Amino acid sequence: xxxxxxxxxxxxxxxxxxxxxxxxxxxxxxxxxxxxxxxxxxxxxxxxxxxxxxxxxxxxxxxxxxxxxxxxxxxxxxxxxxxxxxxxxxxxxxxxxxxxxxxxxxxxxxxxxxxxxxxxx
Amino acid sequence: xxxxxxxxxxxxxxxxxxxxxxxxxxxxxxxxxxxxxxxxxxxxxxxxxxxxxxxxxxxxxxxxxxxxxxxxxxxxxxxxxxxxxxxxxxxxxxxxxxxxxxxxxxxxxxx
Numbered sequence: 001x002x003x004x005x006x007x008x009x010x011x012x013x014x015x016x017x018x019x020x021x022x023x024x025x026x027x028x029x030x031x032x033x034x035x036x037x038x039x040x041x042x043x044x045x046x047x048x049x050x051x052x053x054x055x056x057x058x059x060x061x062x063x064x065x066x067x068x069x070x071x072x073x074x075x076x077x078x079x080x081x082x083x084x085x086x087x088x089x090x091x092x093x094x095x096x097x098x099x100x101x102x103x104x105x106x107x108x109x110x111x112x113x114x115x116x117x118x119x120x121x
Numbered sequence: 122x123x124x125x126x127x128x129x130x131x132x133x134x135x136x137x138x139x140x141x142x143x144x145x146x147x148x149x150x151x152x153x154x155x156x157x158x159x160x161x162x163x164x165x166x167x168x169x170x171x172x173x174x175x176x177x178x179x180x181x182x183x184x185x186x187x188x189x190x191x192x193x194x195x196x197x198x199x200x201x202x203x204x205x206x207x208x209x210x211x212x213x214x215x216x217x218x219x220x221x222x223x224x225x226x227x228x229x230x231x232x
Binding site: 037060062063105107108111113 | 222225
């Protein structure tokens with residue numbers, strides 16, 4: 001059974017750096033084909049893909065946010081970490097981590113519960 | 122503005138059939154990348170409803186079906202139930218952006 005859970009601060013100040021951790025179980029990020037992504041959703045708005053990391057350390061970023069994002073993995077801890085620099089109130093959102101579908105499908109089949117991050121001074 | 126375009130809302134009475142459209146372009150759906158659909162119940166995380174344009178994950182009722190043609194895709198829900206009231210999102214991959222893209226979401230109201 002695959003599960004994921006996000007953790008991190010609920011409140012950050014403008015200009016600060018956000019660090020979110022996704023702790024997962026039920027799969028290993030050292031297994032070929034595995035990937036974990038981050039998706040966010042501002043209150044009342046649509047989903048937005050942010051970043052994804054594969055088992056082979058291949059990293060993909062949203063072009064619009066690439067300069068602010070870093071995704072890393074710690075295979076031994078079953079964790080994926082996302083950092084986002086220079087936070088702004090418009091970055092207020094629920095941040096989800098999700099398991100990437102296998103078998104060549106570019107989708108997300110298991111999601112964490114999400115963590116709400118508010119950016120405010 | 123989302124890369125994939127969905128109607129903001131649809132509605133239907135219990136038992137009826139509704140469809141939700143998802144329009145993309147030649148760099149995503151038209152480039153033969155699959156479309157995937159998610160159901161998001163109020164206050165919960167999205168749930169994968171359809172993958173590979175037409176396949177249902179285990180546990181998803183066969184009342185839900187997906188199709189794709191050209192640069193568009195559709196999600197159909199038959200035998201509408203009150204529990205289907207949720208937000209629905211389409212998603213694909215975009216070769217120009219080299220990334221995953223979502224639609225703006227469609228709110229389904231069961232009358």
